[in-house]
Amino acid sequence: MTQLDERLNERKHQGIEKRIQEALESAEKIIKENGNPPLPPKSADANIDSTVELLLLKQHALVDIYKKGVAEVKPYLNKKKELLAQYITHFEQRIIEKQEETKSFSENVSAEKKALWRDVPYCYWPNLQEVDWDQYDFSQEFLPEYIFFYQLKNNKDQTIVPLVIPFMRNNSTLIIDSNVSKFISWGTISPLVTDMLILRLCTMLPYSSQFCLLDPSGLGEAFPYQSSLPATRDLTLGTSRVLEDIVTDIVRINTKVLNLNTPRLADVAPEMRSGEKFEFIVAANFPEGYDRRSIELLAKIANSGGNAGKYVILVYNPNAEFPSGVSLELFKKLQNGLGDRGLFTSQYLTTSVYKQREDLKGTINKVLENIKTRKPKATSLSFEHLFDTDNTDAWWAGDSSREISASIGGAGANKDGLKIWFGESQDGRSSSHGIVGAQTGMGKTSLYQVLIVNLACKYSPEELQFYLVDGKFGVGFECFSQLPHAKIVSLHTSPELARSVLEELVDEMERRNQLFKSKKVENLFQYRQLQESNTRQKLPRLMLIVDEFQILFEDDQDMRGSVLLKKLAEQGRSVGIHMLLGSQRIENNIPQNEDAITANMQMHIAMSMKAENVKASQKFGPEGKKMISACTLSGQVVINDQGGSDGANVAGRVALLDKTAREEMVNDLQDKWRTSPVEKPLLGQIVLDGIEQPSLLDNTQLKTLFNLYSIRPDAKQWREFAELPVYSGGLGESQWLSVEKPVALWLGKENNIHGQAHIVLKRDDCQHMLLVGENRAARLGMLAFSLLQLMIMHSHEQYQMLVIDSSIKDSPDDSAIKNVIDRMSGDKKVYTDDSAQYIDHLKGVASDMEDRKSMSNESLQQQPNIYIVINDAQRLREIAAPDHNQGNDNVAYSLVNNILKNGARLGIHLIMSFDDMYAVSKVMSRKEIEREFKHKIALQMDQRSSFDLLGDKNASKLQEKGNAPVYAIYRHLAKDVLFKPYCIASNREDDEVNSVSATIDQIVEMTSKWDHS
Structure with missing residues (x-):
């Protein structure tokens, strides 16, 4: 021994x-x-x-x-x-x-x-140059609580002995004092040990490490691989300034990230560290070139930065002198990384060191290239940390009268520390609206979804409702189409439709202002205090979330989007309306009223963005910009609820809510609402899709009609429904007179929230409909569904039909109209596709019309409406005007012309469909079109045809942005209504054919219940 x-x-x-x-x-x-x-x-x-x-x-x-x-x-x-x-x-x-x-x-x-x-693991191997780094996945991180150095002994019996030195474990400051032997110079061993140490730290923390590599005397020469490291400090501001920034970071981490339960950054779970990285400050050739201020700051960081994840490594040059007044004694926790001077004793080791230094270059390049090209392992914080997802009985306990708030993830050691809130806090602070900036793929959609689900679990639909608007290509809100809190869900939203959502909220804001004024209160909180005992009058907070909100300003020549946005920004909070606007950058680029709008956006939320966008941002101060720059992974976020002011920034990680869990929670929320004893609103959810054609079954006015009446409405009830405002699910028709036998036929969905394009046929002159356009699926859809709706508007004894279908046999969906007719109730309906028979049927209608002329008003009121529908009228040569009717008599033309001029006021309405205006011009003149048809529907056509039909070129611009969705214009008097028509798919195997069949079945079923109740 x-x-x-x-x-x-x-x-x-x-x-x-x-x-x-x-x-x-x-x-x-x-x-x-x-x-x-x-x-x-x-x-x-x-x-x-x-x-x-x-x-x-x-x-x-x-x-x-x-x-x-x-x-x-x-x-x-x-x-x-x-x-x-x-x-x-x-x-x-x-x-x-x-x-x-x-x-x-x-x-x-x-x-x-x-x-x-x-x-x-490879990162602990004694010789990192022996590792096949191409096979290493860098998916795990290993905290260097201890650093493995390998001391060398070379005497008569050469031995390689491992040495383990505490590093993070006791917040050590490593000093590489390499003047260990008279045979080995400081400049020989120091670069090798320093490079090996940096390399080892990179392999242990490939995506959680940042380096601050100081070399003031060599101007960075000591670290030639610096630009290839995963993350480094920008040293252009000078050594002292950089070290001051690190001290500021230490203070921020200690005060905002750490707590009593997690006193060290190393104790914070990886999924909770968000953008915080462990930083290794390596001072090369120390103290050569370092002034007194730099050394004092280095010592301050070394002595106090360990808990905040800041560690100092001194590459000590014993031949250099310290500035006056400072020395190594300033560093309180020095740990020598090389140790025993007696271990290096021979020239053999010197040769080995030189060889290792040369070999190490290739290893460093390979490791750093692999780190650069691989993706870091995804770490996630479960949504269950934010909310009890299983205890549905505890859901909806929140009161939104003062504010709404929810956690979206963890900040520092706090697993629910990322808060987003709107309203007025107990201490009097306000958060009216917010903005979100994140480049594509960095988790903005996930942030929205976590926020929405958490708020929906915390607050009932009586307390909170959402208006969700995806940009043109967005479908991030599609998953909430069944969420009971979602009043509006708009997908693939067009600019006009997006602005209509703002318009709807402005209208609601004004309605609430009038209500508050009548109750002599100033805001939602005061109103809710008055209505505390009356839940039926409870007003929910409304939250508008718009992703890619620049769509609000596209094609907006009159700046309506900016005007509406300004009104909501300035006045929305007091009535309980809040906005969260998202984009790929935090800057708004609002074309008008930007200062007035952004002044009311206290909630600033930023995820990973392009460096130039972060640098140019005016929404965050210097501290916030640094924190945003550190957000490199999806889900990392910086939140500031004080308008971006430094000192109010909180960095963290958005929780993960996977698709399966989200769908289950939405279903649970839907079930909870369905079984809730609360009286449900007549007007349910509205789901809009900017690229899909609408479905008659999704028509909110139709839904309201059947929700209001369990049996067929009488004349008084029809009038009540017609006069009901559009935003309440009614027709919004103020001139609905029962004596005129009005009938509403829905054609499609207007390009706004509530509007459903419809015509009202009544017993008055010129009450006929002309439909023109080459899109056959749209013309067929509007005709077929209009016929189907006659069962809704009339009991079977109140109407008769003559349908003349001249479409080409065996053409796509040639039987669509016949299928509708076959399912309709009543026996006073005639369908013909035989050109030899339809004139006789027209003569029968003309005879009825002559009889009606001599009837008293009372008797005429008892007569059923007669609808004559001519599909593909361009193929009926017999109805052409005399100038175009070569070789034929004018019987058919005279019959049609007589009905056009005299039928409508007697309850006989003509609905005609043509494929183009050239065919129409063979039947009637432009003046006759304008005079006899008060209801004109135009699909896409050329400019000349548009002028002939509408008097302007609007119909030539309907599809200028592509073939889908199909648009149409309804011209009634001098007003144009842009809408998406009901369509029938052109392919028999398409799912849309099945949906048409399902629509027929459901309408038949609903009207049958009416008639048998």
């Missing part, structure tokens, strides 16, 4: 004698418990015998050291490598040479040491 004791005495100045002593005691215990190992017999060569005994004990000591070291770093097993064997190779050989029985013991020890390193 004498030689080992001497070695321990030599190492006392390094502070590791205790570790070796513990290892020796462990080795003695092993020997005592397992019996003494066979030793070689005593020989005259006492030195050799003593060496053998030393080697055996030393092997036990090394095994124990490695067992403890591997346990400390918690190796997650990856690769097989027989590395530890190299440390005892020489010892094995000496023992083998000395005695055979010792060989057996040596082999057992070697196998044990090999097993210890068999599955240790």
Whole structure:
């Protein structure tokens, strides 16, 4: 034991004698418990015998050291490598040479040491240059609580001995004091050890590390690979300024990220650290080139920055002098990374170091290139940390009268520390509206979804309702089409439709202002206090969320979007209306009233954005911009609820709400609402899709009609429904006179929230409908569904039909109209596609018309309405005007012309469909079109045709942005209504055909209930 004791005495100045002593005691215990190992017999060569005994004990000591070291770093097993064997190779050989029985013991020890390193992660391997880094996935991170240095001894018996030094564990400041031998200069060993250390840190924390590489004397020469590192500090501002920024970061992390339960950044779970990185400040050639201020700041960071994840590494040059007044004594927790000067004793090591430095360049390049090209492993914070997803009975306990708030994720050590709120807080602070900036793919949609679901769980639909608007290509809100809180869900939204949502909210704001004025209150909170006992009059807060909100300003020549936005921004909060506007950048680029609008947006939310957008932002101060720049992964976010002011920034990570869990929660919320005893509004959810054609079954006015009346409405009820405002689900028709026998026929969906394009046919002159356009699916859809709706408007004895279908046989959906007719009730309906018969039917209608002329008003009121529908009228040559009717008599033309001029006031209405205006012009003149048809519907056509039909070129611009969706114009008097018509798919195998059949079935079923109640 004498030689080992001497070695321990030599190492006392390094502070590791205790570790070796513990290892020796462990080795003695092993020997005592397992019996003494066979030793070689005593020989005259006492030195050799003593060496053998030393080697055996030393092997036990090394095994124990490695067992403890591997346990400390918690190796997650990856690769097989027989590395530890190299440390005892020489010892094995000496023992083998000395005695055979010792060989057996040596082999057992070697196998044990090999097993210890068999599955240790690459980043802990002694020689990082032996690793195949192309096979390493960099998916895990390993905190360097201890750093593995490898001390070298080279004397008569060369040995490589591992040394483990505490680093993060005790917030050490590493000092690389490489003036260890007269044979090795400081400039020889220092670069190798420093580069190896940086490389090891990169492999342990490939995506959670940041480096601040200081080299004021060499102007960065010490770190030629700096530009390839995953993240580095910008040093252009100077050493002192950079170090001051790091001190500021330490204060922020200590005060805003850490808490009593998690006093160190290293204790914060990876998914909670968000943009916070562990930073390693490496000072090369220290203290050469460092002024007093820089050294003091370095010492401050070294002594106090460990908990905040800031660690200093001093590459010490003992030949350099400190500025006056400072010294190494400023650094309180120095830990020498190289240790015992006696370990480096030969020229052989010098040669080895030079070779390793050369080999290391390739390894550094390979490691950094792999880190750059791989994606970091996704870490996520579960939504369950934010809300109890299982206890549905506890949902909807929130009161929105003063404010609404929800957590969207974790900040620092707080798993629900990312708060978004709107309203007025208890301390009097206001948060009216908010903006969100994030480039594509960085988690903006996930943020919206987490926020919406959390708010929907916390507040009932009586307390909170959403208006959700996706931009042109967005479908992020499609998953909320069944959410009971979602009053409006708009997908693939067109600019005009997006502005109509603003218009709807402005109208609601004005209605609420009038209500508050009548109750002599100033805001929603005061009103809710008055109405506390009357839940039927409870007003919910309304939250508008618009993704890609620049759509509000597209094609907006009169700046209506900006005007509406300004009204909501300035007045919305007091009536409980809030906006959250999202874009790919935090700047608004609002074309008008920007200052007035943004002044009321206190909630600023930023995720990863392009560097130039962050730099140019006026929405965050310097602190916020730095924090945003640190957001490099999807879901990382910075939230500021004080208009972007520094000091109010909170960085964190948005929680993960996967598709399955989200769908389950929406279903649970829907079930909870369905079983709630609260009286449900007549007008339910409105789902809009900017690229799809509408469905008659989604018509909110139709839904309201059937919700209001369980039996067929009488004349008074029809009038009540017609006069009901559009926003309440009514027709909004103020001139609905029962004596005129009015009938509403829906054609499609207007390009706004509530509007449903419809015509009202009544007993008055010129009450006929002309439909022109080449889009056959749209013409067929409007005709077929108009006929279907006659069952809604009339009982079967109140109407008659003559349908003349001249469409080409075997053309797509040629039977669409006939299928509708076959399912309709009543027997006074005639369908013909025989050109030889339809004139006789027209003569019958003309005869009825003559009879009606002589009836009294009372008798005429009792007569059913007669609808004559001519599909593809361009194929009926017989109805052409005399100038175009070559070789034919004018009977059909005269009949049609007579009905046009005299039929409508007698309750006989003509609905005609043509494929183009040239065909129309063969039947009637432009003047007749204008005079006889008060209801004209135009699909896409050329400019000349548009002028002939409408008097302007509007119909030629309907599809200028593409073929889908199909648009149409309804011209009534001097007013144009832009809408998307009901269509029938042109492909028989298309799902739309099935949906048409389902629509027919459902309308038949609903009207049947009316008639049999």
